[in-house]
Amino acid sequence: MAGPGLALDELVERWKLRLGEAYPPGAAGHAFRVELADGTPAVLKVSNPHRESLQEADALERWDGDGTVRLLARDDERHALLLERCEPGTFLSDWDGDALGVLIGLLPRLWKSGDGFTPLADEADHWAGSLEDVHDQLLREAALYYIRELALTLGELVLVHQDLHGENVLAAQREPWLAIDPKPLAGEREFSVAPIVRSNELGHSRRDVLHRLDRLTAELGLDRERARGWTIAQTVAWSGGSHFVAPHIETVHWLLEAA
Numbered sequence: 001m002a003g004p005g006l007a008l009d010e011l012v013e014r015w016k017l018r019l020g021e022a023y024p025p026g027a028a029g030h031a032f033r034v035e036l037a038d039g040t041p042a043v044l045k046v047s048n049p050h051r052e053s054l055q056e057a058d059a060l061e062r063w064d065g066d067g068t069v070r071l072l073a074r075d076d077e078r079h080a081l082l083l084e085r086c087e088p089g090t091f092l093s094d095w096d097g098d099a100l101g102v103l104i105g106l107l108p109r110l111w112k113s114g115d116g117f118t119p120l121a122d123e124a125d126h127w128a129g130s131l132e133d134v135h136d137q138l139l140r141e142a143a144l145y146y147i148r149e150l151a152l153t154l155g156e157l158v159l160v161h162q163d164l165h166g167e168n169v170l171a172a173q174r175e176p177w178l179a180i181d182p183k184p185l186a187g188e189r190e191f192s193v194a195p196i197v198r199s200n201e202l203g204h205s206r207r208d209v210l211h212r213l214d215r216l217t218a219e220l221g222l223d224r225e226r227a228r229g230w231t232i233a234q235t236v237a238w239s240g241g242s243h244f245v246a247p248h249i250e251t252v253h254w255l256l257e258a259a
Contacts, residue, residue: 007078008032011044015073015082019044028053028181033085041085042072049079051126052162052183055117057081059184062159067109068179069172086170086178093166093201100212102169102177103196104219107189110179111158114186120160121151123185127237134236139252143236146229155226160185160192162234165199190226193217197231197255200247206254213255228255 012019012034020033029047036042047053060071065084073082092099124147134140161168161182172178185191193216196202197209213231217224232255239248 007046007080008044011046011075011078011080011082014075015044017042017044017082029079034082036072041087043069043083043085045081045083047079047081053181055184056182058116059159059161059182062112063110065174065178066112067106067175068161068182069170083180084172084174084178086172086180088171090171091167091201092169092171092177093199095171099166099202100196100215103164103166104216106164106169106177106179107192107216107220110161110164110192111189114157114159117159117184117186119157120185120187120191121154123162123187124151124233127233130237134239136249138256139236139249142252142256143233146233150226150229150233155188155190157186158189158192160187160189161195162187162191163195164192165195166201188226189220190217190222191230191234193220193222193227194231194234197227198235198248198251200251204247204250206257209251209254210258213258228258231255 016037018035020035023031029045031043031045034042034044057071057074060068069086070084071081072084092102128144128147131140131143161179162185163181163183164179168181169177169179196216197213202212213224213228217227232252235248235252239245
């Protein structure tokens with residue numbers, strides 16, 4: 001990419017877009033409100049290349065709008081996606097209704113074939129190699145234990161959104177709620193509840209965390225202990241460099257106490 005400004009101009013020209021206001025910038029890149037040539041509202045997303053999101057467009061293509069925003073076009077060279085716009089775009093975590101019930105309804109729709117996506121065992125191996133930065137020995141050893149134990153006994157691999165939480169589901173018009181910003185993997189179903197269990201914007205207390213774990217696994221027919229183990233492993237691995245280190249560490253301690 002020659003530069004973000006130049007890339008943006010090229011994308012606007014290529015896809016015949018009318019450029020509108022930018023969304024607040026995120027760690028993953030930049031997104032802009034745009035209109036297609038026929039006036040249809042859309043979102044232009046230009047991402048910073050990152051290992052976890054390299055297959056984002058592939059995942060959106062496989063889901064084809066079933067519970068997620070639709071992918072309208074892609075430019076892999078510029079790491080750009082043209083996406084369906086969610087309006088009004090309210091975060092699920094800001095809704096007064098049964099947010100956990102919405103996520104329970106979305107999850108099985110996302111469990112498409114995981115063929116062609118990075119396997120969870122490979123991603124977990126990457127986490128294991130990065131855990132030397134975790135200074136809390138208890139957490140480091142717990143994460144390594146679950147990575148080693150669970151990766152050897154994986155169930156059926158399906159496509160999972162490993163960052164599905166209350167601020168990655170938006171209110172929309174085509175459906176009441178649609179998921180955005182996937183970091184896709186081919187993983188077992190138990191793994192897919194991990195980001196929801198630690199989704200502190202849905203409530204952050206020992207009771208909240210264990211309620212989410214219990215309800216998700218019971219209503220979706222999942223193995224509670226595998227889901228608990230994967231949540232511990234991924235939460236420890238993802239805590240470094242996050243703004244949520246303190247609540248993530250609290251979550252892990254609550255889950256360890258719940259063994």
